[in-house]
Amino acid sequence: MRLDVILRVIAKLLLPFTVVFGFYVHFHAETSPGGGFQAGVVIGAGVILYAIIFGLDEAIKIVPVRVVELLVSVGTLIFLGVGIVGWLLGGNYLDYYALPIADPIISQEVGIHLVEIGVLMAVTGAVIAIFYAFAGRGRSR
Amino acid sequence: MxxxxxxxxxxxxxxxxxxxxxxxxxxxxxxxxxxxxxxxxxxxxxxxxxxxxxxxxxxxxxxxxxxxxxxxESRPRQPQIFPLFVSAVTGAALIYGTLDLPPFGEADTPVHTHVGPYYLSQSIPDTGVPNVVASVLASYRGWDTLGEVVVIFTAAIGVLLLLRRAQRPTRQATRSRRDAP
Incomplete structure (x- = not known):
């Protein structure tokens, strides 16, 4: 593991940019291609890169398995929850106009952002969780 | 091409x-x-x-x-005629299907005359989102995206259920091995 100095240095340089790019893809999706799904994959890929270069144990120290599992389920719950809130406030399921905000455009934006954050969390968590599962399995040999 | x-x-x-x-x-x-x-x-x-x-x-x-x-990959025991047949038939059916498709980019096809123009013209007045792909995914067709997220959720849960069980005991084993000496 001492010969891969170049890999380690490059990975360390790349990682912050990967994660920031992921968030850019997420929050800039209104006007450019992208969205929660793509952003989740990019951020997940950053964590996977870290796990490949520095080892699974190091990655689990930074992003624990528990956090990853919570991300998957909380992300899904946020999406479901936004729908249910619209429902309870008298609209259809996933009706953002029913959210308690005066301006309908703003209520759409809020709804879309909440839903996209749910997607982001679920996808990031799922990608990392599946990778952890496979990589952890490989160690048992 | x-x-x-x-x-x-x-x-x-x-x-x-x-x-x-x-x-x-x-x-x-x-x-x-x-x-x-x-x-x-x-x-x-x-x-x-x-x-x-x-x-x-x-x-x-x-x-x-x-x-x-x-x-x-190990070599198959006998030549794989049946898979070849299935993929050839599927490919032929798909090519046959494309014969009925309208020419690429034509404006008056069902795809472009049904709800597409509504999304394109109403995205900004309805949702204020200029990227129509984003507004369709997150707002107009939010229900579909919810289904997508649930699929991802199910996939993650499935993989965790299948693979985690074998991982738990080994992790404890490595820990005890580390603690032993």
């Missing part, structure tokens, strides 16, 4: 090769090519997803799986 030819070449390479490592890498190449095709067809959202998921994550996952198995 060049891209499609390259796609065909890569696909034949994937079928012919027996070394699974090379197959995984060619799979990534295939994904990048198809992402480029999507980009040429003005679908940057799909292209981005394909490049990130198909070429990036899927390749890494396959490499992780490859770590658990042998890197060479």
């Amino acid at each position: 060049v891209l499609l030819t390259l796609l065909a070449v890569v696909a034949i390479g994937i079928v012919r090769l027996r070394n699974l490592f090379a197959v995984v890498i060619l799979g990534a190449v295939y994904s990048f090519l198809i992402a480029t095709v999507f980009l040429v067809l003005d679908a940057p959202d799909v292209a981005m997803t394909e490049a990130a998921v198909g070429a990036g994550i899927a390749t890494v996952m396959m490499l992780a799986v490859l770590h658990l198995t042998k890197t060479d």
Whole structure:
């Protein structure tokens, strides 16, 4: 593991940019291609890169398995929850106009952002969780 | 056309090769090519997803799986006539299906006359989002996206249920081994 100095240095340089790019893809999706799904994959890929270069144990120290599992389920719950809130406030399921905000455009934006954050969390968590599962399995040999 | 030819070449390479490592890498190449095709067809959202998921994550996952198995595919016992037949028939049916499709980019096809114009013209007044792909995904067709998220959720839960069980005892074993000396 001492010969891969170049890999380690490059990975360390790349990682912050990967994660920031992921968030850019997420929050800039209104006007450019992208969205929660793509952003989740990019951020997940950053964590996977870290796990490949520095080892699974190091990655689990930074992003624990528990956090990853919570991300998957909380992300899904946020999406479901936004729908249910619209429902309870008298609209259809996933009706953002029913959210308690005066301006309908703003209520759409809020709804879309909440839903996209749910997607982001679920996808990031799922990608990392599946990778952890496979990589952890490989160690048992 | 060049891209499609390259796609065909890569696909034949994937079928012919027996070394699974090379197959995984060619799979990534295939994904990048198809992402480029999507980009040429003005679908940057799909292209981005394909490049990130198909070429990036899927390749890494396959490499992780490859770590658990042998890197060479064993030769089939008898020549695989039936799979060849199935794929030939499916391919022929798909090509037959394309004969009825309207010419690419024509404006008065059902796709472009049904709800498409509404989304294109009403996205900004309705939602204030200029990227129509985003507003369709997150708002107009939010229910579909919810289904997508639930699929991802189910996939993650399934993988965790299948693979985690075998991992738990080994982790405790390594810990006790570490603690022993």
